[in-house]
Amino acid sequence: MAEVISPLNVHGDDVGAYVEGVARAARTASRAMARATSAQKNAALLAIAARLRAQASDILAANQADVAAAGGLDAAMVERLTLTPSRVEAMAAGVAEVAALADPIGGITDLEFRPTGIQVGRMRVPLGVVGIIYEARPNVTADAAALCLKSGNAAILRGGSEALRSNQIIAQCVQHGLEHAGLPAAAVQVIATTDRAAVGALLAQDKFVDVIVPRGGKSLIERVSREARMPVIKHLDGVCHVFLDDSADAAKALAIAVNAKTQRYGTCNTMETLLATPAAAARLYPAILEALHGAGVELRGCERTRALHGKVVAASEDDWYAEYLAPILAVRVVDDFDAAVEHITRYGSLHTDAIVTENFVNARRFLAEVDSSSVMVNASTRFADGFEYGLGAEIGISTDKFHARGPVGLEGLTSQKWIVLGDGHIRA
Amino acid sequence: MAEVISPLNVHGDDVGAYVEGVARAARTASRAMARATSAQKNAALLAIAARLRAQASDILAANQADVAAAGGLDAAMVERLTLTPSRVEAMAAGVAEVAALADPIGGITDLEFRPTGIQVGRMRVPLGVVGIIYEARPNVTADAAALCLKSGNAAILRGGSEALRSNQIIAQCVQHGLEHAGLPAAAVQVIATTDRAAVGALLAQDKFVDVIVPRGGKSLIERVSREARMPVIKHLDGVCHVFLDDSADAAKALAIAVNAKTQRYGTCNTMETLLATPAAAARLYPAILEALHGAGVELRGCERTRALHGKVVAASEDDWYAEYLAPILAVRVVDDFDAAVEHITRYGSLHTDAIVTENFVNARRFLAEVDSSSVMVNASTRFADGFEYGLGAEIGISTDKFHARGPVGLEGLTSQKWIVLGDGHIRA
Numbered sequence: 067m068a069e070v071i072s073p074l075n076v077h078g079d080d081v082g083a084y085v086e087g088v089a090r091a092a093r094t095a096s097r098a099m100a101r102a103t104s105a106q107k108n109a110a111l112l113a114i115a116a117r118l119r120a121q122a123s124d125i126l127a128a129n130q131a132d133v134a135a136a137g138g139l140d141a142a143m144v145e146r147l148t149l150t151p152s153r154v155e156a157m158a159a160g161v162a163e164v165a166a167l168a169d170p171i172g173g174i175t176d177l178e179f180r181p182t183g184i185q186v187g188r189m190r191v192p193l194g195v196v197g198i199i200y201e202a203r204p205n206v207t208a209d210a211a212a213l214c215l216k217s218g219n220a221a222i223l224r225g226g227s228e229a230l231r232s233n234q235i236i237a238q239c240v241q242h243g244l245e246h247a248g249l250p251a252a253a254v255q256v257i258a259t260t261d262r263a264a265v266g267a268l269l270a271q272d273k274f275v276d277v278i279v280p281r282g283g284k285s286l287i288e289r290v291s292r293e294a295r296m297p298v299i300k301h302l303d304g305v306c307h308v309f310l311d312d313s314a315d316a317a318k319a320l321a322i323a324v325n326a327k328t329q330r331y332g333t334c335n336t337m338e339t340l341l342a343t344p345a346a347a348a349r350l351y352p353a354i355l356e357a358l359h360g361a362g363v364e365l366r367g368c369e370r371t372r373a374l375h376g377k378v379v380a381a382s383e384d385d386w387y388a389e390y391l392a393p394i395l396a397v398r399v400v401d402d403f404d405a406a407v408e409h410i411t412r413y414g415s416l417h418t419d420a421i422v423t424e425n426f427v428n429a430r431r432f433l434a435e436v437d438s439s440s441v442m443v444n445a446s447t448r449f450a451d452g453f454e455y456g457l458g459a460e461i462g463i464s465t466d467k468f469h470a471r472g473p474v475g476l477e478g479l480t481s482q483k484w485i486v487l488g489d490g491h492i493r494a
Numbered sequence: 495m496a497e498v499i500s501p502l503n504v505h506g507d508d509v510g511a512y513v514e515g516v517a518r519a520a521r522t523a524s525r526a527m528a529r530a531t532s533a534q535k536n537a538a539l540l541a542i543a544a545r546l547r548a549q550a551s552d553i554l555a556a557n558q559a560d561v562a563a564a565g566g567l568d569a570a571m572v573e574r575l576t577l578t579p580s581r582v583e584a585m586a587a588g589v590a591e592v593a594a595l596a597d598p599i600g601g602i603t604d605l606e607f608r609p610t611g612i613q614v615g616r617m618r619v620p621l622g623v624v625g626i627i628y629e630a631r632p633n634v635t636a637d638a639a640a641l642c643l644k645s646g647n648a649a650i651l652r653g654g655s656e657a658l659r660s661n662q663i664i665a666q667c668v669q670h671g672l673e674h675a676g677l678p679a680a681a682v683q684v685i686a687t688t689d690r691a692a693v694g695a696l697l698a699q700d701k702f703v704d705v706i707v708p709r710g711g712k713s714l715i716e717r718v719s720r721e722a723r724m725p726v727i728k729h730l731d732g733v734c735h736v737f738l739d740d741s742a743d744a745a746k747a748l749a750i751a752v753n754a755k756t757q758r759y760g761t762c763n764t765m766e767t768l769l770a771t772p773a774a775a776a777r778l779y780p781a782i783l784e785a786l787h788g789a790g791v792e793l794r795g796c797e798r799t800r801a802l803h804g805k806v807v808a809a810s811e812d813d814w815y816a817e818y819l820a821p822i823l824a825v826r827v828v829d830d831f832d833a834a835v836e837h838i839t840r841y842g843s844l845h846t847d848a849i850v851t852e853n854f855v856n857a858r859r860f861l862a863e864v865d866s867s868s869v870m871v872n873a874s875t876r877f878a879d880g881f882e883y884g885l886g887a888e889i890g891i892s893t894d895k896f897h898a899r900g901p902v903g904l905e906g907l908t909s910q911k912w913i914v915l916g917d918g919h920i921r922a
Contacts, residue, residue: 097839101863172862178884184873186883191865193895276895297725297896318918325920411525420914433913434600435529437619445612445916454921455614455912456606467621467704467909468725469897481895484883485861486848488873490746492753493882 076259085267088222088255089274092195095252096220100192104169106247107216111165114243118158118208121239125154128231129204136202136228147202147229157208157236160459164212167458170476171218174485184491188482192218194276196479197268198461199290201282202226207236210279211254213461215244217479220253222275224268227260234258265289272296277479279462299470299478301463303389303415304334306447309406309432310342310350314422318444319346322422323354325446328361332391334463335418335440335450339386339396341406347374347399355397363393370399386413403428407435414438417465418450439465439472504687513695516650516683517702520623523680524648528620532597534675535644539593542671546586546636549667553582556659557632564630564656575630575657585636585664588887592640595886598904599646602913612919616910620646622704624907625696626889627718629710630654635664638707639682641889643672645907648681650703652696655688662686693717700724705907707890727898727906729891731817731843732762734875737834737860738770738778742850746872747774750850751782753874756789760819762891763846763868763878767814767824769834775802775827783825791821798827814841831856835863842866845893846878867893867900 076084118125129149136147149157170190177187196219198210207223214221225233233256241251257264269278272295279299280290287300308326310319326337342351347370355365355375365371366385367378378397385396386409400406410419420442421432429443440450450473452460457475464470470478504512546553557577564575577585598618605615624647626638635651642649653661661684669679685692697706700723707727708718715728736754738747754765770779775798783793783803793799794813795806806825813824814837828834838847848870849860857871868878878901880888885903892898898906 097865100865180882180884182877182882184877184882189861189869191895194865297894315918321918321920329921422918429915433617437525437528437622438911440912440914441617442914443916444918445914446920448921449610449612449914449916449919450912454608454610454612456608466725467619471909472912481899483866484868484878484900486868486870486873486877487857488871488877490743490749490850490872491877492749492874493757493876 077261081259081261081263082267084259085257085264086271086274088257089195089268089271091252092220092222092255093274095250096192096194098250099215099218099220099253100171100194102218102249106249107169107218108165110215110243110247110249111161111212113246114208114212114240115158115162117239117242118154118161118236121235122151122154125149125232125235125239126151128235132229132231139202139228143202147204149204149232153205157205161208161212164216164459167216167476169216170480177485182491182494183488185487187485189485190480191483193479193481195220195222195274197222197224197271197275197278199224199265199268199278199280199282199286200226201286202228204229204232204236206281207233207256208240209459210461211237211240213459213476214479215254217476219479222255222257222268224257224265227262230258230260266293269294281462297469299462299464299474300466301334302465304336304417305338305387305389305413305415306335306418307339307341307410307414308337308420308422308447309410310340310346311403311406311421311423311425311428312343312345313424313428314342314346314350315424316350316353319350319422320354320357322420322444322446324357324361326420326448327358327363327395328393329446329448331393333448335447336391337395337447338388338390339398339413341398341400341409343402343406344370344399347371351375351397358395363395365395365397367397368399371397389415403431407432410436410438415465418442418447420445420447439463505689509687509689509691510695512687513685513692514699514702516685517623517696517699519680520648520650520683521702523678524620524622526678527643527648527681528599528622528646530646530677534677535597535646536593538643538671538675538677539589539640541674542636542640542668543586543590545667545670546582546589546664549663550579550582553577553660553663553667554579556663560657560659567630567656571630575632577632577660581633585633589636589640592644592887595644595904597644598908605913610919610922611916613915615913617913618908619911621907621909623648623650623702625650625652625699625703625706627652627693627696627706627708627710627714628654629714630656632657632660632664634709635661635684636668637887638889639665639668641887641904642907643682645904647907650683650685650696652685652693655690658686658688694721697722709890725897727890727892727902728894729762730893732764732845733766733815733817733841733843734763734845735767735769735838735842735847736765736875737838737847737849738768738774739831739834739849739851739853739856740771740773741852741856742770742774742778743852744778744781747778747850748782748785750848750872750874752785752789754848754876755786755791755823756821757874757876759821761876763875764819765823765875766816766818767826767841769826769828769837771830771834772798772827775799779803779825786823789821791823793823793825795825796827799825817843831859835860838864838866843893846870846875848873848875867891
């Protein structure tokens with residue numbers, strides 16, 4: 067394995083047959099994975115981590131070949147594509163951490179006797195085969211493989227073509243770990259062609275692939291949603307709001323507004339619009355907007371907001387819909403609590419929204435009435451994250467309501483089947 | 495309301511706009527439904543039940559008009575279409591029973607403190623707008639409306655055109671009950687056109703409709719799966735197995751095999767294939783097959799089975815895949831436990847499968863290794879049912895793994911959002 071691997075030369079008409087072969091092998095491997103014990107899965111994960119560390123120099127060489135061959139990428143994309151010794155170590159450590167997470171598979175809940183005498187409960191089981199489609203970020207390869215493995219699924223990984231050499235050598239390390247633990251290597255496969263038709267071919271394998279998780283930009287996610295014949299766990303926009311009601315505490319409001327906007331600008335759980343009632347705005351906006359402006363945030367507000375701070379430019383209707391992912395904030399004064407919920411419902415993306423309040427009734431109403439995947443009281447929207455929620459790791463954040471919602475950890479890659487225990491029971 | 499209602503005269507190009515209007519109104523109504531209290535929802539359900547009883551003669555008149563106008567239906571379809579006084583009473587009683595079920599909405603689970611000091615939990619919320627597409631069975635109209643209402647969803651009902659007059663008057667009763675409880679009438683709407691394009695138009699409303707539940711024959715379900723742009727809770731085949739291992743108790747095996755096959759022939763949880771190890775077959779098949787043959791069941795078996803009973807005709811490969819829904823049974827001798835699981839995995843539909851065993855290890859292995867929506871030990875497959883499982887009612891049985899699996903009750907029409915409670919917490 068000292069050599070840098072070349073991408074497979076599968077193109078044109080052969081791509082469909084190649085991808086179907088990968089999917090079929092994944093389906094077969096998924097049966098063994100569903101039966102794997104926790105000890106086997108953890109042994110595989112630790113062997114993968116060790117192998118990633120042992121092969122670090124080969125991984126870096128493959129990655130350098132990827133970076134050298136990648137033309138036309140902007141600086142941010144090259145940055146995401148590039149591995150360093152510390153990034154390889156972080157990748158290995160991440161895989162080892164997944165070994166420490168509780169195994170969700172096989173857990174039986176709610177096992178209760180029914181009046182007929184049968185005992186009925188639910189057992190947690192893997193979804194089967196998970197397809198992950200992502201951009202040129204080789205660390206996702208190890209990360210996604212580890213989560214699928216621990217949750218008893220087989221994985222098919224299709225990363226950005228620019229990272230194919232890196233992904234292939236990382237996948238070899240994963241397969242080495244699987245085999246070390248007596249599990250099938252085909253439980254984690256990388257689609258080893260740069261032909262873009264491979265994505266379409268994968269999205270058509272609904273016979274063998276149970277769910278697709280796209281991780282990347284909006285155009286990738288929209289394409290996957292449109293073409294996939296199987297369910298998709300997807301993440302679209304994060305247009306997150308913080309709403310200050312009449313009773314909001316000044317110190318909490320300031321801390322949360324500044325943290326939600328400025329702790330990181332490019333993440334989906336960053337606040338994009340700040341709302342306040344007229345009284346809260348008059349009392350709190352001057353100091354908050356001054357702090358945000360001082361932190362370099364461009365402020366775009368309604369007329370009532372502009373009257374409260376000199377550095378606020380006029381917002382247009384489009385600003386209320388915007389996911390800036392940048393140091394820009396839309397700011398609005400809304401008439402009352404109902405108008406805030408109305409604004410969030412109309413313009414928001416139902417991702418993460420927070421209220422700052424000391425009022426018990428408003429806190430309860432906000433939790434009940436705002437239909438977002440994460441709804442918060444007196445906490446920064448930046449907490450919407452699988453690690454912060456205690457999931458241990460996250461395969462993505464779902465903005466759908468069906469199946470998994472919000473941060474998706476191991477449990478989102480599982481399902482529950484019914485089990486019935488009897489003693490010769492028959493239906494009357 | 496004493497008159498029989500005429501189907502709306504919406505056809506051709508107008509159908510798309512009409513259905514979009516219905517879907518948009520449902521989306522608006524769904525917000526009020528999500529906020530409705532349990533008391534309001536239960537008041538609506540009881541008012542609906544009362545109204546169905548009060549309007550029974552008008553409902554029967556509308557239904558008679560439907561039956562009179564329905565040409566070309568076979569006897570079974572006419573039977574399903576026809577309402578009687580006792581069926582109207584059963585419909586009303588079913589709606590009242592849903593009022594007695596626990597309200598799933600708003601329940602908060604797993605609310606725990608994280609190391610950062612935030613409290614994170616999950617709150618159960620409605621899916622939003624549920625579309626139900628079904629055949630000419632007017633009782634489904636009241637039944638589906640009640641389940642959607644109780645779970646805080648808005649419903650769009652599209653029943654078979656032959657039942658449109660019945661469905662419209664039932665929907666009027668439902669809307670009367672909703673308004674009586676201060677809830678929007680548009681929370682339950684019947685698509686009031688016989689134009690078949692309405693189904694396609696509904697399946698395209700992914701902006702307003704969160705999930706589609708098709709209830710009916712295979713061709714309906716396949717069409718809905720193919721065309722729907724939103725998630726589908728669907729039920730395909732029920733090719734259910736009972737497997738007798740070496741240790742199977744003779745009395746339990748006989749009772750379960752006979753019950754699973756003959757208690758009802760036309761249901762999805764009826765046994766279609768009986769499997770046994772060679773020793774179990776030699777010991778148990780003669781009496782079981784004699785009993786089934788005596789009950790009028792046609793037996794189609796492998797060579798080893800045929801050697802054990804004189805009335806078994808030769809099975810073809812197709813018989814192992816067959817969902818007979820009739821007094822026919824496929825019977826096979828498999829080499830051992832592994833071969834039984836292999837047979838079920840290969841030929842089954844992952845619906846409901848049972849083992850009859852006294853062996854602890856085999857029971858545990860069967861539960862873990864058979865990947866069906868219901869897996870049973872020493873119980874008849876006929877128990878796979880929402881009422882038997884304690885769901886109180888069922889909107890359908892899902893053969894998918896994603897979201898809901900097996901019998902789907904109120905919980906299957908809900909989702910969970912994350913809630914975060916803090917006291918000014920920000921992310922470090």
